[in-house]
Amino acid sequence: MDVEKSDRAARTRAVQALAGLPCEPGIPKPDPILVADNVVRRFGGLTAVDVKHVEVQRGSITALIGPNGAGKTTFFNLLTGFDAPDEGSWTFNGRSLSGVSAHKVARAGMVRTFQLTKALSKLRVIDNMRLGATGQRGETFWRALLPGTWKQQEAEITARAEDLLTRFKLIAKRDDFAGSLSGGQRKLLEMARALMVQPEMVMLDEPMAGVNPALTQSLLGHVKQLREDGMTVLFVEHDMDMVHDISDWIIVMGQGGVIAEGTPDKVMADPRVIDAYLGAHHDGAVKTVGGEEVDAGDLEESGGVTLIGAVDELSLDDPSGSATSPVSGGDDFKRGPA
Ligand SMILES: Nc1ncnc2c1ncn2[C@@H]1O[C@H](COP(=O)(O)OP(=O)(O)OP(=O)(O)O)[C@@H](O)[C@H]1O
Structure with a gap:
């Protein structure tokens, strides 16, 4: 099957799974990978997030949109262990991840990228990738005492990093400092690095921000490829063309809560x-x-x-x-x- 056909098949699967669902905030999904309940985050007197119930369908590309200050990034931070809620709980693949630290969330199969990329500019591209594998088996204390096993794991990590760099067309930059990459290339590096933990769900915070038009299509293609590879994607984005183009489902936040959900045409x-x-x-x-x-x-x-x-x-x-x-x-x- 060619790439376009397999992308269409992945999209069709996701669209069919969500077809006919009422477009209501908090609507249950047929096969949710992520389920959040009563998640509240306050900053002083401001309630930044107050999500009663939300589910993300497995295998879908779901967009999380909303005006500036709606609480999208804060909600991302909570779900991925980069911030702690005042109240609430959520499960990923049926397992509670509330209060779990970011690196354990990543090990559980849910990774994220950031609005402002976190590539370490003074490290080479390949080393940024290797760091993305943090928390792999080879890093445990007992395995570290077994140099043979550790070396083998290192080689596997490097090979995987190189494969991903090839896929993301960054292999020519393998030994360059990440700081020398363009904004768009950094976004690609961040997405590639997120895949080092072989996640089931990828959360992208504004993947298109700061990306020049030449790289836009390439980034879109990579996001679609994640769905094709069986991953679930939840992404925050202000670029409505992108949202409409690639989303199977859209969740809209406003003033901290979910105010609407549905297919792109209906939500918009x-x-x-x-x-x-x-x-x-x-x-x-x-x-x-x-x-x-x-x-x-x-x-x-x-x-x-x-x-x-x-x-x-x-x-x-x-x-x-x-x-x-x-x-x-x-x-x-x-x-x-x-
Ligand atoms: N660390 C913080 N301390 C105080 N207030 C915060 C903090 N982080 C976020 N906020 C506030 O919480 C609200 C939600 O912010 P958040 O960044 O989550 O919104 P957003 O929907 O992601 O916005 P944007 O689209 O502009 O990124 C905003 O009013 C913001 O000012």
């Missing part, structure tokens, strides 16, 4: 989503589409799908009630290359 036309992004019910919301200023209500009435992608700029009334002020929503409607 959902008034709750348009509302959260565009503040359609805020008096005086002003935005521009194709350079033209339009009224928020018109957008809502027109359905959302093309409009969300077409919004250039968004301003909302200052919550204090003073003059109209720009909000960071501009980012939320970032378009990919035409």
Whole structure:
């Protein structure tokens, strides 16, 4: 089967599994790999995350979207052990991972990448990859006492790293310092490094941010390849073209909670989503589409799908009630290359 066909088959499987599900926040999935309940994270008086219930379907590409400050990254940090919740629990493959440290979460098969890449710039690309295998069997104390076994494991890790570098077209950079890579290449390196632990689920935080158009298609292809290889992908992204293009399902966060879920077409036309992004019910919301200023209500009435992608700029009334002020929503409607 050629690549395009096997990608289509993987997508069809995921789409069929989710077909017909009501598009409601917290809707149970037929075969969830991740299930979270009542997850709350507060920062002082601010409740950054308050997710009642959410499930991620195994084998799907699920996007987690929402306006700036909705709680997406904080939720990612909690699920992957980089932060601790005030309340709540979650399971991965039926096993509780609440309160489990990040490296144990990775060993359990759930890895993540970061919005700002964490490649160690003063290490060579290959060493960054090797570090990605942290927590492998060879690192346990008893095995470290057996040099033969350790060496064999080292060789296996290096071979796997080189395979991944080849797949991600970074093999020519094998011995370069990670700091010399472009932003997009760093994103690729981070994704490749995440795969060193042979995960079942990959969580990508804004994979497209800072990636130049030349690498966009390549990154998209790699994300699709993860699904094709049987992995589950949950990704945070503001680039609505990418979200619409590759997602089987979209979960929308707003003010810390899940406000909508569904297939891309349904979610992008959902008034709750348009509302959260565009503040359609805020008096005086002003935005521009194709350079033209339009009224928020018109957008809502027109359905959302093309409009969300077409919004250039968004301003909302200052919550204090003073003059109209720009909000960071501009980012939320970032378009990919035409
Ligand atoms: N360490 C922290 N201390 C205090 N407040 C925080 C902290 N981390 C996040 N917040 C706040 O929690 C809220 C949710 O932030 P978070 O970064 O999770 O949102 P997000 O949806 O990922 O936004 P973006 O799309 O801009 O990355 C925001 O109001 C943010 O200012």
